[in-house]
Amino acid sequence: xxxxxxxxxxxxxxxxxxxxxxxxxxxxxxxxxxxxxxxxxxxxxxxxxxxxxxxxxxxxxxxxxxxxxxxxxxxxxxxxxxxxxxxxxxxxxxxxxxxxxxxxxxxxxxxxxxxxxxxxxxxxxxxxxxxxxxxxxxxxxxxxxxxxxxxxxxxxxxxxxxxxxxxxxxxxxxxxxxxxxxxxxxxxxxxxxxxxxxxxxxxxxxxxxxxxxxxxxxxxxxxxxxxxxxxxxxxxxxxxxxxxxxxxxxxxxxxxxxxxxxxxxxxxxxxxxxxxxxxxxxxxxxxxxxxxxxxxxxxxxxxxxxxxxxxxxxxxxxxxxxxxxxxxxxxxxxxxxxxxxxxxxxxxxxxxxxxxxxxxxxxxxxxxxxxxxxxxxxxxxxxxxx
Amino acid sequence: xxxxxxxxxxxxxxxxxxxxxxxxxxxxxxxxxxxxxxxxxxxxxxxxxxxxxxxxxxxxxxxxxxxxxxxxxxxxxxxxxxxxxxxxxxxxxxxxxxxxxxxxxxxxxxxxxxxxxxxxxxxxxxxxxxxxxxxxxxxxxxxxxxxxxxxxxxxxxxxxxxxxxxxxxx
Numbered sequence: 001x002x003x004x005x006x007x008x009x010x011x012x013x014x015x016x017x018x019x020x021x022x023x024x025x026x027x028x029x030x031x032x033x034x035x036x037x038x039x040x041x042x043x044x045x046x047x048x049x050x051x052x053x054x055x056x057x058x059x060x061x062x063x064x065x066x067x068x069x070x071x072x073x074x075x076x077x078x079x080x081x082x083x084x085x086x087x088x089x090x091x092x093x094x095x096x097x098x099x100x101x102x103x104x105x106x107x108x109x110x111x112x113x114x115x116x117x118x119x120x121x122x123x124x125x126x127x128x129x130x131x132x133x134x135x136x137x138x139x140x141x142x143x144x145x146x147x148x149x150x151x152x153x154x155x156x157x158x159x160x161x162x163x164x165x166x167x168x169x170x171x172x173x174x175x176x177x178x179x180x181x182x183x184x185x186x187x188x189x190x191x192x193x194x195x196x197x198x199x200x201x202x203x204x205x206x207x208x209x210x211x212x213x214x215x216x217x218x219x220x221x222x223x224x225x226x227x228x229x230x231x232x233x234x235x236x237x238x239x240x241x242x243x244x245x246x247x248x249x250x251x252x253x254x255x256x257x258x259x260x261x262x263x264x265x266x267x268x269x270x271x272x273x274x275x276x277x278x279x280x281x282x283x284x285x286x287x288x289x290x291x292x293x294x295x296x297x298x299x300x301x302x303x304x305x306x307x308x309x310x311x312x313x314x315x316x317x318x319x320x321x322x323x324x325x326x327x328x329x330x331x332x333x334x335x336x337x338x339x340x341x342x343x344x345x346x347x348x349x350x351x352x353x354x355x356x357x358x359x360x361x362x363x364x365x366x367x368x369x370x371x372x373x374x375x376x377x378x379x380x381x382x383x384x385x386x
Numbered sequence: 387x388x389x390x391x392x393x394x395x396x397x398x399x400x401x402x403x404x405x406x407x408x409x410x411x412x413x414x415x416x417x418x419x420x421x422x423x424x425x426x427x428x429x430x431x432x433x434x435x436x437x438x439x440x441x442x443x444x445x446x447x448x449x450x451x452x453x454x455x456x457x458x459x460x461x462x463x464x465x466x467x468x469x470x471x472x473x474x475x476x477x478x479x480x481x482x483x484x485x486x487x488x489x490x491x492x493x494x495x496x497x498x499x500x501x502x503x504x505x506x507x508x509x510x511x512x513x514x515x516x517x518x519x520x521x522x523x524x525x526x527x528x529x530x531x532x533x534x535x536x537x538x539x540x541x542x543x544x545x546x547x548x549x550x551x552x553x554x555x556x
Binding site: 120141146167169170183185187188189190207208209210211213214227229230231232233234253254256257272274276277300301314319321338341354380 | 430433438503
């Protein structure tokens with residue numbers, strides 16, 4: 001919450017490290033990531049009835065965010081601690097000299113307080129949003145049918161949302177995670193449903209003739225980009241949440257998987273005319289699509305990073321799919337993992353993707369990955385609330 | 387299709403501009419990009435009938451055999467023209483609505499497959515429209531890679547799964 005002198009210095013140090021990496025990258029294609037990219041931090045015991053749970057969750061959040069190495073207080077650059085009254089957590093991060101780098105008051109249950117404290121630490125020291133406690137959704141076949149499931153981004157607290165015994169796929173969480181749109185076949189056609197996650201109410205909002213799918217919330221949550229075939233061919237549209245549709249593209253091929261720029265002005269999508277889908281970019285008010293050259297012959301399901309700098313997407317190499325990341329400024333493309341349907345977290349640093357029916361989280365800066373969802377049938381098509 | 391044939395197709399489209407161009411619109415290459423028209427690339431679908439869908443009990447899904455497609459393609463195969471002509475003839479002499487359902491094999495990513503399945507259904511619809519079927523009697527739906535007829539992961543199964551099926555509303 002406070003942005004003190006020492007916090008600013010730490011932030012400058014992190015920017016300097018980032019700059020060094022970029023400078024190296026321009027000289028040689030190999031990017032070296034060393035342990036010096038992280039800040040050492042120690043989590044001290046937190047007083048109060050739920051203090052031990054908070055300390056444990058905080059430590060795990062800080063270890064997972066990628067910016068920190070957890071060490072003992074003696075060797076740490078920063079010391080996190082605080083006191084909890086049960087309803088409120090007073091959290092504090094001090095540097096070695098005892099100066100406050102981060103301090104704030106956080107509310108909610110023990111996990112919510114720890115996540116809010118961890119995200120405040122990340123935001124204050126790095127300028128980037130944290131991912132602690134953010135929500136994901138995906139489709140999975142645990143029941144034998146494809147249903148939509150919700151979970152925390154670390155895969156904990158998996159909960160089945162739909163029980164339609166039909167086909168429910170392609171979920172998209174709204175910014176903040178309060179709403180979820182998905183493609184459901186409950187009425188026998190592919191329609192887009194909107195679920196209010198706090199009230200549990202559901203509406204079939206986009207139900208034009210033909211197939212309605214590929215919902216993606218705009219950054220302000222007020223609109224949904226999607227593919228509709230009502231005019232006789234799959235085209236991109238932007239719809240209001242009451243279903244009225246504005247058509248963006250006019251082509252003979254297949255548009256799919258729109259994803260919004262952070263300011264909502266542009267959309268990147270996949271376009272295919274006679275085989276070999278490619279990435280295109282178009283104004284969110286319509287016009288002509290501009291081809292994004294990736295060097296790959298099959299590019300689908302793009303996801304624009306919240307910082308606007310990168311797009312993650314699927315490429316097909318041989319018979320299998322890889323996750324690729326394109327730098328929208330430099331134009332460079334690299335593949336980072338075997339898998340499909342990558343989606344960015346709010347920090348523009350972590351992605352979640354599907355591989356062989358499991359979901360993985362990867363830190364694209366370090367290449368570290370871990371399985372977060374497995375054992376609930378075939379899990380696919382993740383979405384991550386920003 | 388070679389660029390040369392594409393060009394002749396475009397030329398022919400211009401010559402035939404006053405007649406129905408339904409057959410050519412799927413082959414119209416780059417011509418449609420940025421157009422102001424709302425019907426380039428297809429004839430709009432009619433409103434759905436309430437309570438009628440491909441999954442419904444009142445739909446005969448076995449009156450006509452499915453038609454099949456090459457990998458990652460929605461082009462009509464000439465070997466299926468016999469089936470398509472019998473569907474078109476049936477539609478000319480009967481009032482039934484027909485729901486065309488498009489499907490893909492399991493290769494390809496899920497959302498792309500939903501688009502590809504829809505394009506297969508729409509390609510079949512265009513053929514039927516060009517052969518005298520009434521646009522107000524046709525609905526389309528795509529299931530992408532879901533509902534395969536053969537769940538195996540081999541060339542035989544994939545070839546069977548790349549299909550469009552006909553649901554005749556009773």
